[in-house]
Amino acid sequence: MIRKLCFALALSVSSAALAAEPGKPLFAGNEVIHVSITGPISTIASRAQDSTAPQAATISSGSAADTYPIMISARGHARRNTEVCQFPPLRVDFTRAPAEPSLFRGQKRLKLVTHCRQPAGFQQHLLLEYAAYRLYQVLSPIGFRARLTTVDYIDTKGRSPMTRLGFFLEDASDAARRAGMYEIKTGDRISVSQLNPREAARVAMFEYMLGNLDWSTRAGAAGTGCCHNAKLIGSTKASNSNLSPIPYDFDYSGFVDAPYAIPPEGIPVSTVKRRFYRGWCVHNGQAIAIAAEMRGQRGAVLAVLGQIPQMDERTRRGAANYLEGFFKDIATDQDVTAKLLKTCIH
Numbered sequence: 001m002i003r004k005l006c007f008a009l010a011l012s013v014s015s016a017a018l019a020a021e022p023g024k025p026l027f028a029g030n031e032v033i034h035v036s037i038t039g040p041i042s043t044i045a046s047r048a049q050d051s052t053a054p055q056a057a058t059i060s061s062g063s064a065a066d067t068y069p070i071m072i073s074a075r076g077h078a079r080r081n082t083e084v085c086q087f088p089p090l091r092v093d094f095t096r097a098p099a100e101p102s103l104f105r106g107q108k109r110l111k112l113v114t115h116c117r118q119p120a121g122f123q124q125h126l127l128l129e130y131a132a133y134r135l136y137q138v139l140s141p142i143g144f145r146a147r148l149t150t151v152d153y154i155d156t157k158g159r160s161p162m163t164r165l166g167f168f169l170e171d172a173s174d175a176a177r178r179a180g181m182y183e184i185k186t187g188d189r190i191s192v193s194q195l196n197p198r199e200a201a202r203v204a205m206f207e208y209m210l211g212n213l214d215w216s217t218r219a220g221a222a223g224t225g226c227c228h229n230a231k232l233i234g235s236t237k238a239s240n241s242n243l244s245p246i247p248y249d250f251d252y253s254g255f256v257d258a259p260y261a262i263p264p265e266g267i268p269v270s271t272v273k274r275r276f277y278r279g280w281c282v283h284n285g286q287a288i289a290i291a292a293e294m295r296g297q298r299g300a301v302l303a304v305l306g307q308i309p310q311m312d313e314r315t316r317r318g319a320a321n322y323l324e325g326f327f328k329d330i331a332t333d334q335d336v337t338a339k340l341l342k343t344c345i346h
Contacts, residue, residue: 024106027145027170030134032309033103036060036152037092039072042159048074048088049081059092061103068104069095075111079251084260085116087164111169112151116258123165124315125251125258127308130167131319132210132250134304138297140202142179142233143246145170148309165310175246176233184232184239189219192280199244201286203230204279205294207247208340209326211254211275213264217245255322273322275329281344288337291330298327 026033039057047053054071074080074088090112098104113129116122133146147168154161176183192200200217207215216228226232229249234242252261254273261272269276279287294301302323305316329339 024174025101025103026105026107026110026168027147027174030148030307032148032150034062034150034152035103036062036154037070037072037090038154038156039070040157041153041155042157044072044074044090045087046082048085052080052091054091054093059104066098066102066104068098068102071095078260079116085114086118087114087116089114092168107171109171111171112149112166113146113169114151114166115164123310124312125256126165126167127311128256128315128319129250131304131308131311132253132255133167133169133248134307135209135301136206136247138300138304139206139294140199142175142181142199142244144172144175144248145178169248172231172233172246175231179233179244181233181235181244182237182239184234184237184243186226186232188222188225190226190232190243192218192282194241194243195280195283196242196244197283198286198290201279201283202290203245203247204277204283205287205290205330205340207253208275208277208279208329209255209294209323210250211272211322212247212250212252213267213269213272213276213278214249214252215247215278255319275326277340277343279341279344281341281346284337284341284344287341287344288333291336291340292333295327295330 037057037059040055044055052073052075054073057070057072058067059070060067071093073091075091076089079085080088092110092112094104094108098107113126115126130146130148133144136143137145149166149168150163151166152161152163173183195217203217215230217230218227220226220228227245230245230247232243232245250256251258252272254275257273263269263272267276302320305311305319330336
């Protein structure tokens with residue numbers, strides 16, 4: 001009961017902080033927004049595999065008064081490979097601070113998750129990845145906010161305009177600030193002892209729920225800092241312990257089930273649809289507690305799927321069935337121990 005009251009209070013505080021924070025309307029709601037990006041779109045897409053050079057462009061939320069100069073560039077790793085995606089994820093850098101009452105007020109740099117390929121099925125994969133961020137908001141007051149967006153891409157190089165779904169992802173420093181914390185920059189590796197045990201266990205349980213294996217809360221690629229598909233936040237700018245990870249980038253999960261997603265080398269599963277627990281053994285006690293907490297949130301978790309605009313019924317049913325498999329796996333503390341914790345990392 002005490003755990004539930006504390007969690008509810010944390011959610012209330014987080015929601016109040018979001019509502020009170022000035023200058024951040026982009027992530028203040030869940031309604032679908034509509035923006036236009038005008039620039040050398042085809043050039044960026046065709047060169048994405050070899051170049052992340054920024055290109056001048058503009059972004060607008062529908063009026064000349066809310067149109068701003070930006071630099072856009074391809075970003076990411078696997079999705080920049082043209083054999084994986086025809087259209088890369090984008091980074092949007094504002095070269096002039098958006099003024100009140102702009103939708104973009106308070107934004108400097110944004111990630112835009114895009115549709116990858118043209119077929120309609122890829123829009124459903126994008127909606128599932130967006131849903132993953134909404135799911136984490138149910139489970140934790142600490143996390144990234146995302147804003148679903150209809151994007152008109154207007155190519156200044158002569159290609160026909162196109163309109164596709166995408167979503168903007170909140171900057172890590174803003175996500176930390178909402179939680180009353182700070183984004184922490186570290187080297188490529190940290191010690192498990194530096195992690196907040198409860199939040200690290202929550203991330204591990206959430207990634208298991210999604211069937212995601214493409215993450216680490218301890219290490220990142222050489223030269224990128226910790227962590228792989230997770231950011232660290234702490235109570236002070238100089239925090240070096242009790243660090244809370246926040247997960248992102250879920251396209252390689254079984255929940256999203258993108259056509260290109262395959263399990264990482266060294267993990268004994270043949271498909272991303274098969275779950276495999278990758279939490280730290282030292283956090284097993286916290287993992288059992290988090291699983292019990294999540295059992296109580298089953299209804300709220302499944303309800304998210306009914307709140308995603310433009311998700312078709314087949315996608316919704318498949319996602320719900322996949323999540324139900326998770327709740328079956330954690331039905332009791334004994335199930336958690338027998339089915340998940342046996343593969344924890346020492």
